[in-house]
Amino acid sequence: MTPTDCVLTIGSYSDADKAALADAFGARFLVGPADIAGLDQATRDKVTAVAFKGHHPFGAAEMDLLPNLGLIANFGVGYDAIDVAAASARNVRVTNTPDVLNDDVADLAVAMLLMQGREMAQASDWARSGQWAEKGEYPLNRKVSGGRAGIVGLGRIGREIADRLAGFKMDIHYTSRREKETPGWTFHADPVSLAEAVDYLIVALVGGAETAGHVSAEVIAALGPRGVLINISRGTTVDEEALIQALSTGKLAGAGLDVFLNEPKIDPRFYDLPNVVIQPHQGSGTVETRAAMAKLQRDNIAAYTAGSALLTPVN
Amino acid sequence: MTPTDCVLTIGSYSDADKAALADAFGARFLVGPADIAGLDQATRDKVTAVAFKGHHPFGAAEMDLLPNLGLIANFGVGYDAIDVAAASARNVRVTNTPDVLNDDVADLAVAMLLMQGREMAQASDWARSGQWAEKGEYPLNRKVSGGRAGIVGLGRIGREIADRLAGFKMDIHYTSRREKETPGWTFHADPVSLAEAVDYLIVALVGGAETAGHVSAEVIAALGPRGVLINISRGTTVDEEALIQALSTGKLAGAGLDVFLNEPKIDPRFYDLPNVVIQPHQGSGTVETRAAMAKLQRDNIAAYTAGSALLTPVN
Numbered sequence: 001m002t003p004t005d006c007v008l009t010i011g012s013y014s015d016a017d018k019a020a021l022a023d024a025f026g027a028r029f030l031v032g033p034a035d036i037a038g039l040d041q042a043t044r045d046k047v048t049a050v051a052f053k054g055h056h057p058f059g060a061a062e063m064d065l066l067p068n069l070g071l072i073a074n075f076g077v078g079y080d081a082i083d084v085a086a087a088s089a090r091n092v093r094v095t096n097t098p099d100v101l102n103d104d105v106a107d108l109a110v111a112m113l114l115m116q117g118r119e120m121a122q123a124s125d126w127a128r129s130g131q132w133a134e135k136g137e138y139p140l141n142r143k144v145s146g147g148r149a150g151i152v153g154l155g156r157i158g159r160e161i162a163d164r165l166a167g168f169k170m171d172i173h174y175t176s177r178r179e180k181e182t183p184g185w186t187f188h189a190d191p192v193s194l195a196e197a198v199d200y201l202i203v204a205l206v207g208g209a210e211t212a213g214h215v216s217a218e219v220i221a222a223l224g225p226r227g228v229l230i231n232i233s234r235g236t237t238v239d240e241e242a243l244i245q246a247l248s249t250g251k252l253a254g255a256g257l258d259v260f261l262n263e264p265k266i267d268p269r270f271y272d273l274p275n276v277v278i279q280p281h282q283g284s285g286t287v288e289t290r291a292a293m294a295k296l297q298r299d300n301i302a303a304y305t306a307g308s309a310l311l312t313p314v315n
Numbered sequence: 316m317t318p319t320d321c322v323l324t325i326g327s328y329s330d331a332d333k334a335a336l337a338d339a340f341g342a343r344f345l346v347g348p349a350d351i352a353g354l355d356q357a358t359r360d361k362v363t364a365v366a367f368k369g370h371h372p373f374g375a376a377e378m379d380l381l382p383n384l385g386l387i388a389n390f391g392v393g394y395d396a397i398d399v400a401a402a403s404a405r406n407v408r409v410t411n412t413p414d415v416l417n418d419d420v421a422d423l424a425v426a427m428l429l430m431q432g433r434e435m436a437q438a439s440d441w442a443r444s445g446q447w448a449e450k451g452e453y454p455l456n457r458k459v460s461g462g463r464a465g466i467v468g469l470g471r472i473g474r475e476i477a478d479r480l481a482g483f484k485m486d487i488h489y490t491s492r493r494e495k496e497t498p499g500w501t502f503h504a505d506p507v508s509l510a511e512a513v514d515y516l517i518v519a520l521v522g523g524a525e526t527a528g529h530v531s532a533e534v535i536a537a538l539g540p541r542g543v544l545i546n547i548s549r550g551t552t553v554d555e556e557a558l559i560q561a562l563s564t565g566k567l568a569g570a571g572l573d574v575f576l577n578e579p580k581i582d583p584r585f586y587d588l589p590n591v592v593i594q595p596h597q598g599s600g601t602v603e604t605r606a607a608m609a610k611l612q613r614d615n616i617a618a619y620t621a622g623s624a625l626l627t628p629v630n
Contacts, residue, residue, distance in 0.1 A: 012451060095434040103460035107483065109432055114426035118601075120594060121439065127595040128586055136327060139597045143603040145418035159514065167482030264447040271443055279435060279444040280453045284435075288458040 006046060007301060008066070010035075011053025011075065013166030017294040021051055024298055025305075031054040036065045049073065051303050052082065055263065060086035065199055074119040074314075075297045076284070077101055077157075078234060080207035084315050094314040095300040099156060099293040101284035106160035108283045109202055109232045111258075112256025113165075116228055116277045117144040124296045145169050150198035152215065153233070154180055159203035161232075165202075173197050190213065191247035195222035201228060220252060228254045232283050235261040258283050320618060323381070325350070326368025326390065332609040333340055336366055339613055340620075360361035363607050364388065367397065367496030370578065386619040389629075390612045391599070392416055392472075393549060395522035399630050407477040410615040412413035414471060415607040416599035421475035423598045424517055424547045427571025428480075431543055431592045432459040432515075451480045460484050467496055467506055467515035467530065468548070473519035476547075481515075488512050506530065509590040510537035517544060535567060543569045548597050550576040560589045573598050 009018075010033060021027040021190050027218040029244070030036065033056055034302035036044065049067045052058060053075035060083055063069055072082055074096045087094050089094040115121065119141045125131075126138045149165045151158040162172050162185065172185040175194050179187040188194040191214060201223050205211040215229070215238040223229060229252065231238055240261050246252035254275035263281055268278055284290065300311050322340035323590040325332075325348060336342040345351065348371055351359065362381045375398055379385060388399055389411045402494035430436065434456045440446075441453045460483045466473040477487050477500065490509050494502040494508070503509040506529060508535040510516050516538050520526040530544070530553040538544060543626060544567065546553055555576050560566035569590030575581040578596055585591055599605065600609050615626050 014455075051400045061366075104483065107429060107459045108433060111426065111429035111435060112377045114422060115435060117424055118597070120426060120430060120592075121436065123594050123597050124436065124592065127579075127581070132581075132595040136579075138597050138600060140600050140602045141597070142604055143419055143601040144422050151412055155358065164479075164482045169418065218354070234602055262440075264451075266447075277435075278442045279438050280447040282433070282438050282453050282456070285453060285455050286458040287455045290455055295438060 006305065007051060008047045008049070008294040009051040010058075011051075013053060013075075013294070014290070016291070020294065020298060023140070025049075025051075025301060027051060033058040033062040039065075039192075049304055051075070051228070051295075051301060052296055054201075054278050055081050057081055057091045059082070059083040060090075063087060063090055063092060068175075070096070071301065071310075072096065073291055073297045073300045075285075079092055080234060088284050088315045093304065093310060095297075095310050095312050096314050097293040097296040098312055100296055101161045101215070101289050102157050104289045105157050105232050106164055106282040107255075108258055109161045109204070109230055110164045110168075112232075112258065112277045112279065113200055113202070113228065113230050114144055116134045116146075116254045116256045116275065117142050121277065122274075147171070147200060147201060148173065148198040149200045150174065150194040151189075152194065152201060152203045152237075153205035153211075155183075155204060155206070156230070158202075161202055171198075183209055190220045195219045195227065199226060200228045202230040203233045203237050205233045205237045207236055212236045215239065215243075215245075220246045223252060224236065225251055226253050228252070230256045232258045235259045235263060240267065244269050244273070246273050247276060321363040321620070322366060323351075323362045323364070324366040324432055325373075328368060328390075328609070329605070331606070335609065335613060340364075340366075340616060342366060346364050348373040348377040350387050351377050362526055364619055366390070366612055366616060368612075370396050372398070372477050374398040374404075377552040378402060378405055378407070379405060386410065386616065386625075388612045388615045388619070389609055393522045394629055396526075403630045408619065408625060410571075410612075410625050410627050411629050412608040413612040413627055415611055417472050417475045419601050419604045420472050420517070420547050420598040421479055423477045423517070423573055423594065424545055424571075425479045425483075427547075427573065427592045427594065428464075428515055428517070428543065428545050431545075431569045431571045431590065432457050432462075433591045436592065437589075438582045461514040462486070462515060463488065464515045464517060465489065465509040466501075467509065467516060467518045467552075468526075469497075470519060470521070471516075476517055476519055480560060485515075506534045507537045508532045510539075510542065511536070514541060515543045517545040518548045518552050521540075521554045522551055527551045530558075532561075534578060538567060540566055541568050543567070543571070545571045547573045550574045550578060555582065561587070562591060 007027045008031045021193040049071040072094045077098045079096045123138045145168045149170045154174040154176040256277040258279040322342045324342040327343045362384040387409045392413045394411045438453045464480045464485045466489040469489040571592040571593040
């Protein structure tokens with residue numbers, strides 16, 4: 001194996017990450033999986049590992065163009081763009097970058113909940129537009145502390161969110177594959193029961209086909225006109241059409257969304273909804289965390305090329 | 316004492332609060348303390364209690380216009396608009412509405428810290444303006460969890476803020492009149508030492524002459540170019556000119572401000588500073604909390620008129 005030829009890097013990386021990848025593996029850079037087909041056969045034959053970043057599908061067809069591929073090292077905890085079953089069938093290992101981003105994603109979830117509940121964007125506009133001086137105080141909004149929060153998916157990120165919300169004296173409810181050890185939080189077997197029990201529903205599921213549409217029209221209806229939906233997982237986990245309908249007709253109080261279907265070309269109807277906090281999928285988007293994710297991705301590749309155990313294998 | 320004549324209500328109240336005050340005390344409504352002089356002598360002579368709300372000064376001159384005044388029941392925890400020394404000298408009792416607003420104010424402090432750190436207003440604009448679709452992801456910002464937070468004034472609100480930030484795995488430092496029992500938080504005797512030790516400085520002091528300018532130019536310099544100032548107390552506690560200078564010249568990273576000098580006509584230079592989250596003094600501005608504050612104000616008046624012990628006396 002020639003280290004300078006074996007790693008193919010796909011996706012949009014920072015200059016620092018590109019330099020680190022090039023230093024470590026002499027990496028060759030492509031924009032997306034679709035560009036693999038543009039490489040000549042000799043180049044493709046040499047590829048044994050891919051450093052992958054992004055949301056464009058990396059499926060069986062792309063894998064078959066790389067006959068010596070042994071590893072897809074994903075940048076990010078969510079690897080729903082990668083067809084893991086197809087990878088396993090070809091003896092291709094997949095890794096991701098879990099845990100190092102939990103704090104940031106949980107921070108953004110709580111921040112969106114607070115910003116939505118306390119109408120901070122609107123209150124800021126009130127001050128900046130001069131209405132504070134002209135009309136007086138901003139209309140009263142809604143108390144957040146002491147509310148009831150429901151975590152859909154109490155995995156590692158969900159747990160971080162719940163721990164933070166407990167600091168706001170919230171009554172914590174959750175769904176999960178199975179009941180977990182918690183400080184007295186309430187387990188619900190299904191998301192409709194969860195949504196009925198809470199004011200804030202925070203989606204912290206993994207992405208992919210298994211969870212597509214998990215937050216269904218029925219769940220959104222159960223959350224109700226005082227309910228707020230927060231999503232930091234994947235746009236696919238929520239029935240977005242039902243969400244937009246509920247927000248448009250007062251059947252849901254509001255939402256805080258970092259993820260959407262068809263990102264970054266999101267449904268423009270979101271822009272016209274007054275009670276939605278929109279973030280551009282920046283959950284893990286801090287300097288510190290992206291550096292940690294990039295390092296974990298490189299460490300997985302280094303482990304693979306050295307024949308060592310992968311650090312964070314998916315399959 | 317004739318209940319329908321004895322209580323004078325000063326300030327801007329919600330319709331519900333006005334109705335409740337009128338029901339309980341048949342209250343007469345004025346906009347501000349300056350309007351007391353416009354009442355005729357017979358009316359002024361009847362006033363034994365004032366339900367006070369607002370930030371216009373209520374001093375010795377106004378009190379002397381009400382010769383039978385025995386109580387000023389303030390709506391809000393901060394009573395710096397009232398000259399308490401002048402009240403005490405006239406045997407006028409003062410009450411406020413502490414504790415019932417601690418949660419909301421602490422929520423807003425943490426929310427401003429997160430919104431500032433994760434640049435959520437700018438990131439929202441990035442998505443809504445179409446730059447997300449055109450240019451790609453929003454530039455990386457700064458990790459909040461795990462940072463170092465300094466609470467200036469570990470009173471009841473400061474404690475609520477610290478408890479929440481501990482949930483974000485922050486290293487908590489504080490100043491206070493004296494060292495307090497904490498879960499291992501670091502006490503600093505002076506605010507400069509505190510500011511030097513932290514990334515985020517959160518001001519939770521009482522207002523009034525005693526704390527005016529407490530967060531001085533020296534404290535702001537000690538906080539430094541990576542530092543962020545959060546203020547939910549009173550505009551007077553911070554040297555605002557020094558703050559604006561530091562923010563304008565990169566000597567401070569950012570700020571989150573719910574309170575200002577000369578509210579609501581705040582210094583317009585704040586509008587041009589990119590890294591400032593501005594809120595229109597809405598710390599306690601939720602339906603639930605304002606109702607609780609109004610009830611506590613009325614309960615103090617009722618206790619006074621019944622000759623019972625005041626619930627939350629200031630002097």
